[in-house]
Amino acid sequence: MKRRAEAVIPFGRDPAGRLTPWLIGFMTFVAGLALAGALALAAFAEGWSQGLADSMTVQIPPPTDEVADPDAAEAQLDAAVVDVLRILREAPGVAGAEPLAGEQVRALLEPWLGGSLDPASLPLPRLIAVDLDDGAAIDPTVLGARIAAAAPGATLDDHGLWRARLVAFLGALQIVGLAVVAVVVLAAATAVVFATRGGLLTHHETIELLHLIGASDGFIARQFQREALKAGLKGGVGGVSVAALTVLGLGQAAAAAGADLASPLVLRLTDWPVLALLPAVMALLSFLAARRTVMRSLKRMP
Template identity: 35%
Template sequence: MFGSRNDVPLDKDASSRFLPWLIAVMVYLATMSLIVALTMNKLANRWDQGLSNSLTIQVPAGQSPAERLAIEKKTVLLLQEFKKIPDVKKAEMLTDGELNKLLEPWLGKDVVLHDLPIPLLISIELSQSSARTLDAINALTAQNLPTASIDDHQRWLGNLLGLAKIIGTVSLLVVLLVGGAAALMVILVTRMGLAIHRQVVELFHLMGAQDAYIANRFQLHALKLSMAGGFAGLLLAGLTIAAFSTLLGQANSALLPSFTLTATEWGLLLLIPVGASLVAMITARLTVLRSLALMP
């Protein structure tokens, strides 16, 4: 009774044509949404780890070379004072090469910094951020370089982290909504199959076939079609990721996210078509059992 033969000719009805395509689209959308969520989570962690315990001090370099040289000397002395603060892990002035690298996404390569009014930048890394440490840095800066401004990144970092979390949450909600939409489609397609083969199903029912046997025919049919469509959708999503990774690699900008996925993340993506197939199978079974229970 549970052999490989299909007593209900489901392969010839409309569900065989539409369900794989519908599942492929749903899996593609769910996969891309999950990738967005993973990417935004990576960006948030990178921003948080890279900037949560760091400060940037901008020092106006002056208009003439002599003024710039004098300010550079004061900056070097100020760096020595910063290093005496217990929680300061590293304090250094960015070189022209490092400034070029920072400005490259906007101004391109080989920028002549001395021809531009670029301020001197001091990068400070803290072992831990505390109010006392920040007060000490502010006091030394105000005393030695009154025109300098301090940016602790907290304001815009908090906004970026909030935005990244919102986008990640919305992406996960899209995955759940796509799963719900896929279940609804399976219900509709299964009912369509029941309507098309109603006479065959009623005949089996009258001959004494158990509801579980008839449900198995439909659930295995839904599983087979969903697996085919699900892995097709995953393959299309993989090609899309590869295309985006190639384009981002050519752009070579630190401002853009990376779509490089780890083996664990690829395994998580592989669960999407498997999960979609299981949802389709269970949904088809429950739909058939419910419909058969209403038959005389």
């Protein structure tokens, strides 16, 4: 007669035990969202930082001394732009350098100064967008000095300050996200410890009997750790699945609202396996928490 071995300890009848997968599921959901946020921020920071690192901006201010003839002032600026462009295009590592048209400069200023800006009313600087070769090692100080020598007052902005601030800010957000993941995972492990202690009390008589018929502490611990592993996997897979669906939904909703808003909410392909590891981490941690709790408690039994 074929018979399936029944569970030695009736965990299914333990109310606290039945709740554990749900508890782990909720915590995995929160941890999954926090982890997805941290991963998306990392991708966003990397993309932005890379975009800024591959470009520089040269700003040539209009002449500061009074030039009676505006046309002469414009001609002076045009000449400075030509000189700077020549220096830039000759510089190794520079893929291209293009001056921004007056309309483009005004478009950049429009959010601050409004759309009714009269080009003639303000002495606007000339801007040159510089694209760099991938991985180009350009010393911005040396290049900036050459540009300043050719066009007095011209400055070279390699976006280093912006980039450093942005990366620092996003880095801080990532640390907060990862800290949330760590706290939630530890809280899940603590929940498993309490559930296991509850189980030890509920099934005290069964455990005592198992000892008397020759069960080792390891045998009893295996019953609990197997149950904790199942709870961790069930809760972990459920929680991370809902978290993944939530992230996908948020990404799609943000994409529908506008491309710029969507980019911080999009995970890279390589991020999904990291998210998928969360149930395994939850299960492993539950397993270890249960084993340690049982082994420590049994040491106090006769």
